[in-house]
Amino acid sequence: MMSEKKIKKTVVSGIRPTGNLHLGNYFGAVRSFLKMQHDFNCYFFIADIHSLTTHPTPANLQAGVRQVLAEYLACGIDPEAATIFIQSDVPEVTELYTYLNMNAYLGELERTTSFKEKARTQPDNVNAGLLTYPVLMAADIIIHKANYVPVGKDQEQHLEMARTFANRFNRMYHHKLFPAPKPFTFDGKDMIKVPGLDGSGKMGKSSGNGIYLYEDPADIRKKVMRAVTDAGPTEMNQVKPEPVENLFTLMKIVSAPETVEYFENQYNSCQIRYGDMKKQLAEDIIAVTTPIRERILELVNDSEYLGKVARMGAEKARESAVRTLTEVRELIGLRKLY
Ligand code: ADP
Ligand code: TRP
Helix, strand or coil, X not given: CCCCCCCCCEEEEEECCCCCCEHXXXXXXXXXXXXXXXXXXXXXXXXXXXXXHHXXXXXXXXXXXXXXXXXHHHHCCCCXXXXXXXXXXXXXXXXXXXXXXXXXXHHHHHCCHHHHHHHHHCHXXXXXXXXXXXXXXXXXXXXXXXXXXXXXXXXXXHHHHHHHHHHHHHHHCXXXXXXXXXXXXXXXXXXXXXXXXXXXXXXCCCCCCXXXXXXXXXXXXXXXXXXXXXXXXXXXXXXXXXXXXHHHHHHHHHXXXXXXXXXXXXXXXXXXXXXXXHHHHHHHHHHHHHHHHHHHHHHCCCHHHHHXXXXXXXXXXXXXXXXXXXXXXXXXXXXXXC
């Protein structure tokens, strides 16, 4: 009997080399990469071109790319199973970005939340790359005809725009070339946002509130113990203020359900001791980060291995990108006359 080869669905996701990976990156994205790598056709990359909107120095950019590559591997992404590559090693993506830009409208780009936020917080550097950031991200995704994109909640709108650009291209050229890329979440539920421990907002590389995978356990304990809380509940079952809610959110992500339940009960009966809760939270975080930290330290100086992984990934990713670009040029009418 002929064995039927099951065609794997395709997955694409990337992280910018703008700093070390933190718990937000791990639980929002990398944990899903690990879950998906053996069952899907995966492309995980380092979005170095995207990071140029922040104008890194060449030395910082290089160091950042190397660091994220080492951290991807340290987390357990297997370069034999998934294609791990550096965005700029696949120049076809910038060509597709150019074509998609012709059908991306100023109004929709200006309305993007991340763009509005950047324009507000860094008025001296509202560059065109920031405006068209979602177009480049769409190109990253659709160039491999991705079906799923594992990302955190903060990327939800960008992913929706990727679907819009993919569908628009298909409609414009009367051909269903690109599938509509869908979000993928670790537990099949909502996309997640890992909070910072400074009282509000998400944990981010540039927000100064990150707990990093490479961090020393002593430093993690210090950061967690410093987390913002309040004087404690005064009524039974009181609604939690945001900083306390954030502490619980993080605990739900890293700790066992019984641990969360225990502290929920303590809170609801006004018996909670935040110090105890933080101590437990710190240990549960350290249990996740310790093995990763050890591997990061081993890998980051292994230039030969990092180079080998990057080269192998570049070859596989280019093969797929070139194939799509050939179809794209044909559909658009960019045919050779010779
Ligand atoms: P950062 O936001 O730290 O600069 P990136 O923008 O490069 O990092 O994000 C890379 C991936 O990590 C994306 O999938 C993003 O959704 C995810 N991510 C980043 N921060 C968080 C967070 N606090 N919670 C959940 N996911 C996050
Ligand atoms: N925009 C993403 C972020 O800031 C990074 C990214 C670039 C990405 N291209 C992508 C994520 C393609 C998923 C798929 O986090």
